Amino acid sequence: MNGEVSDLCRMGAREAVAAIRAGRVSVRELVDACLARAEAREGELHAWHCLWPEAARSAAEAAGSGLLGGVPVGVKDLVATSDLPTACGSPIYQGHRTPGDAACVAALRAQGGVVLGKTATTEFAAFTPTETRNPRNPGHTPGGSSSGSAAAVADFQVPVAIGTQTAGSIIRPASFCGVVGLKPTFGTIEYAGVRSFASSLDTLGAFARNVGDVALFIAAMASWPELTRIEPKPPARVRIVRGPRWEAVTPEAEAAVERAATVLAEAGVPVEEAKLPEEFDSLVDLQDRIQIYEGRRALAWERTARGELLSEGLRYHLDRAGTLSFADYRADRIAQVEWQRWADETLTDGEIWLTASAPGEAPEGLTSTGDPVFCRVWTLLHLPCISLPNGVGPRGLPLGTQLIAPRWKDADLVAASAWLEARLG
Amino acid sequence: MNGEVSDLCRMGAREAVAAIRAGRVSVRELVDACLARAEAREGELHAWHCLWPEAARSAAEAAGSGLLGGVPVGVKDLVATSDLPTACGSPIYQGHRTPGDAACVAALRAQGGVVLGKTATTEFAAFTPTETRNPRNPGHTPGGSSSGSAAAVADFQVPVAIGTQTAGSIIRPASFCGVVGLKPTFGTIEYAGVRSFASSLDTLGAFARNVGDVALFIAAMASWPELTRIEPKPPARVRIVRGPRWEAVTPEAEAAVERAATVLAEAGVPVEEAKLPEEFDSLVDLQDRIQIYEGRRALAWERTARGELLSEGLRYHLDRAGTLSFADYRADRIAQVEWQRWADETLTDGEIWLTASAPGEAPEGLTSTGDPVFCRVWTLLHLPCISLPNGVGPRGLPLGTQLIAPRWKDADLVAASAWLEARLG
Numbered sequence: 001m002n003g004e005v006s007d008l009c010r011m012g013a014r015e016a017v018a019a020i021r022a023g024r025v026s027v028r029e030l031v032d033a034c035l036a037r038a039e040a041r042e043g044e045l046h047a048w049h050c051l052w053p054e055a056a057r058s059a060a061e062a063a064g065s066g067l068l069g070g071v072p073v074g075v076k077d078l079v080a081t082s083d084l085p086t087a088c089g090s091p092i093y094q095g096h097r098t099p100g101d102a103a104c105v106a107a108l109r110a111q112g113g114v115v116l117g118k119t120a121t122t123e124f125a126a127f128t129p130t131e132t133r134n135p136r137n138p139g140h141t142p143g144g145s146s147s148g149s150a151a152a153v154a155d156f157q158v159p160v161a162i163g164t165q166t167a168g169s170i171i172r173p174a175s176f177c178g179v180v181g182l183k184p185t186f187g188t189i190e191y192a193g194v195r196s197f198a199s200s201l202d203t204l205g206a207f208a209r210n211v212g213d214v215a216l217f218i219a220a221m222a223s224w225p226e227l228t229r230i231e232p233k234p235p236a237r238v239r240i241v242r243g244p245r246w247e248a249v250t251p252e253a254e255a256a257v258e259r260a261a262t263v264l265a266e267a268g269v270p271v272e273e274a275k276l277p278e279e280f281d282s283l284v285d286l287q288d289r290i291q292i293y294e295g296r297r298a299l300a301w302e303r304t305a306r307g308e309l310l311s312e313g314l315r316y317h318l319d320r321a322g323t324l325s326f327a328d329y330r331a332d333r334i335a336q337v338e339w340q341r342w343a344d345e346t347l348t349d350g351e352i353w354l355t356a357s358a359p360g361e362a363p364e365g366l367t368s369t370g371d372p373v374f375c376r377v378w379t380l381l382h383l384p385c386i387s388l389p390n391g392v393g394p395r396g397l398p399l400g401t402q403l404i405a406p407r408w409k410d411a412d413l414v415a416a417s418a419w420l421e422a423r424l425g
Numbered sequence: 426m427n428g429e430v431s432d433l434c435r436m437g438a439r440e441a442v443a444a445i446r447a448g449r450v451s452v453r454e455l456v457d458a459c460l461a462r463a464e465a466r467e468g469e470l471h472a473w474h475c476l477w478p479e480a481a482r483s484a485a486e487a488a489g490s491g492l493l494g495g496v497p498v499g500v501k502d503l504v505a506t507s508d509l510p511t512a513c514g515s516p517i518y519q520g521h522r523t524p525g526d527a528a529c530v531a532a533l534r535a536q537g538g539v540v541l542g543k544t545a546t547t548e549f550a551a552f553t554p555t556e557t558r559n560p561r562n563p564g565h566t567p568g569g570s571s572s573g574s575a576a577a578v579a580d581f582q583v584p585v586a587i588g589t590q591t592a593g594s595i596i597r598p599a600s601f602c603g604v605v606g607l608k609p610t611f612g613t614i615e616y617a618g619v620r621s622f623a624s625s626l627d628t629l630g631a632f633a634r635n636v637g638d639v640a641l642f643i644a645a646m647a648s649w650p651e652l653t654r655i656e657p658k659p660p661a662r663v664r665i666v667r668g669p670r671w672e673a674v675t676p677e678a679e680a681a682v683e684r685a686a687t688v689l690a691e692a693g694v695p696v697e698e699a700k701l702p703e704e705f706d707s708l709v710d711l712q713d714r715i716q717i718y719e720g721r722r723a724l725a726w727e728r729t730a731r732g733e734l735l736s737e738g739l740r741y742h743l744d745r746a747g748t749l750s751f752a753d754y755r756a757d758r759i760a761q762v763e764w765q766r767w768a769d770e771t772l773t774d775g776e777i778w779l780t781a782s783a784p785g786e787a788p789e790g791l792t793s794t795g796d797p798v799f800c801r802v803w804t805l806l807h808l809p810c811i812s813l814p815n816g817v818g819p820r821g822l823p824l825g826t827q828l829i830a831p832r833w834k835d836a837d838l839v840a841a842s843a844w845l846e847a848r849l850g
Binding site: 082092093096099100101102103104105106107109110187190191192193195196199200222223224226294297298299300301302303304305306326327330333334337340341408 | 507517518521524525526527528529530531532534535612615616617618621624625647648649651719722723724725726727728729730731751752755758759762765766833
């Protein structure tokens with residue numbers, strides 16, 4: 001029985017939907033298997049802010065139809081849920097209850113998703129780490145800010161989980177934990193009911209253990225059923241992006257990008273090096289300034305009325321933003337829109353940009369969630385991106401390779417990623 | 426004593442700050458005067474969702490410094506407040522409390538603003554009217570969705586109040602109530618903590634009884650002190666915009682626009698007719714589709730779990746959105762960005778577009794908040810706009826004329842509006 005339960009929790013989302021539909025598995029069995037796995041592993045990994053077995057089991061009774069008919073789901077603890085507290089990774093909101101579900105949670109529940117609990121997030125999805133450990137090696141960070149979601153999916157506790165990305169909070173933890181992370185085009189999934197940090201950057205997305213599952217989950221949250229029917233297809237053209245700040249890359253992460261490029265080239269896809277404009281590196285700082293300026297504004301109440309409950313690390317970044325004026329911010333927002341236009345004109349239809357998801361393997365220790373340097377610019381530009389597991393590094397930890405598509409070409413991104421995933425092995 | 430109180434409540438925001446600083450008036454006296462006025466008039470006008478005299482008086486003890494040092498403020502009941510409930514104009518949220526203040530409320534409080542209470546909003550700032558009446562004639566609508574804020578400012582209950590605009594929810598009620606309404610460039614004031622309806626349109630702004638006061642209030646909420654030091658200045662160039670859907674305009678609203686144009690032309694400002702592209706009228710529908718699609722998404726929980734508590738009118742619009750697909754929405758968002766680029770290229774530096782704020786005077790009755798047709802496009806394009814009182818119509822009700830500036834040129838808009846305001850009398 002225990003062995004059977006442990007196998008069930010390894011089911012992917014599409015596999016689970018099919019098994020439930022065919023009557024081979026009940027929603028309750030699946031939910032119990034995932035709960036058992038999560039509870040058994042929580043003491044070591046700390047992937048969850050809270051698990052609520054009773055609510056999940058009671059939701060399991062009702063679920064079974066819809067795109068996600070019965071699939072257990074992890075919800076990042078930045079996202080409001082009517083039946084579970086939402087603490088946003090902050091002592092200020094310990095035990096905080098909201099009357100309703102965030103729009104994305106209501107959408108996934110309407111499609112039969114079963115919320116297992118809230119996954120650990122860094123404080124307000126910013127910089128201060130959680131206690132969550134990397135399931136591949138608990139001495140290493142799982143990445144952040146969607147730390148718990150990435151870890152729970154990688155550890156077979158749920159097949160899919162919600163993430164958000166403002167700098168690199170989906171792509172980086174997906175890479176570190178060896179799962180697929182998809183940050184769709186900005187605005188694809190409704191943000192209402194999710195705590196915002198930097199509203200011109202914050203993007204909802206998801207984790208799964210394969211591309212088809214992550215597409216299914218995004219499809220459910222975005223009410224975009226067509227996304228579940230995308231067939232694997234190589235891109236029309238690929239450019240390798242060695243930047244920005246490519247000096248941060250490790251040889252193994254770069255080699256992984258090149259391995260993916262070789263696979264594509266050998267299949268006849270035209271692959272060339274992207275020529276980046278000289279100012280491209282400055283976009284990293286542009287993203288950072290917008291993030292901290294908007295974060296400082298968004299946390300105005302917490303800063304002024306509950307400042308003593310903010311972490312030192314977060315206060316450092318918010319103080320840093322205090323040196324920026326409204327005129328600085330306005331100039332940065334104008335530049336953001338101009339660079340988005342540049343990207344719209346530079347990335348052609350069917351084209352995919354290929355780069356590293358992170359500089360390398362997950363760093364050791366839990367004092368930092370790692371460097372989002374290879375994610376910041378794509379978030380700034382509102383482009384859809386995905387991290388695919390692509391081999392391991394010298395410490396035996398996963399490496400991730402990132403694919404980026406033109407704005408709103410998420411379907412092409414899914415098609416190309418599914419095609420590549422099957423060939424990276 | 427009563428007469429004195431009644432005079433104090435007529436003070437504008439800048440006037441009040443100066444009087445408090447000079448020791449001629451105490452914050453407590455001012456707050457009491459405004460509360461007395463609000464309480465005396467509430468039975469007839471219904472401008473407030475709730476007034477909280479105790480909290481206001483206790484805040485008055487602490488206030489006195491900052492840009493708003495001691496100014497009484499009305500907060501639209503869509504905006505979270507730590508000490509007052511936030512019902513969003515919906516029975517679903519009756520009595521709902523949030524742990525903290527929305528970012529804009531924290532910002533205005535940090536600048537010495539004193540929250541008097543929450544002003545009435547239509548249901549989720551959408552289409553279903555409140556009980557609020559127009560202070561100029563209680564048989565007429567004050568406009569919406571920021572109905573209570575516009576009415577409270579027009580009726581001398583507060584010198585300034587918060588509004589939000591997704592279609593025409595600041596400009597239209599400002600016009601109908603005969604006050605100044607300013608919707609700044611999208612993103613000028615942080616939206617965190619405000620209930621969102623359509624996140625690519627929702628914009629925070631404000632009402633006051635003159636341009637300098639509204640600029641002061643925006644400056645405080647946006648942490649943009651420079652905006653308080655803008656001097657009145659005529660624009661470099663003016664274009665009269667007769668559209669979109671100009672057939673809706675009444676002769677008196679058009680005459681008001683022409684009166685403003687004449688004032689400008691006589692001062693030597695180049696004034697000409699704007700040449701609008703043929704497809705310009707279609708932007709009204711584009712804005713409407715984005716608004717209802719995003720609104721349907723944002724209200725996913727309310728629709729699925731509390732549908733019986735939504736008004737029939739709101740359900741009609743959300744059902745209408747149910748016929749739109751994700752692909753329709755994506756195409757609309759791409760078109761929105763393209764038209765924003767068109768506006769950025771078409772409106773030159775220092776240029777102001779002049780049009781009507783609304784088709785005419787406030788309609789009779791409370792069954793509709795009036796037509797936002799002359800506001801939708803400017804909200805869609807994220808352009809800053811202001812409504813200035815400009816004479817009265819045949820029923821003796823106010824008319825408003827709208828000034829529109831290029832994106833992020835809010836300071837130019839304030840300068841031009843202040844200059845014109847002084848000459849419209």
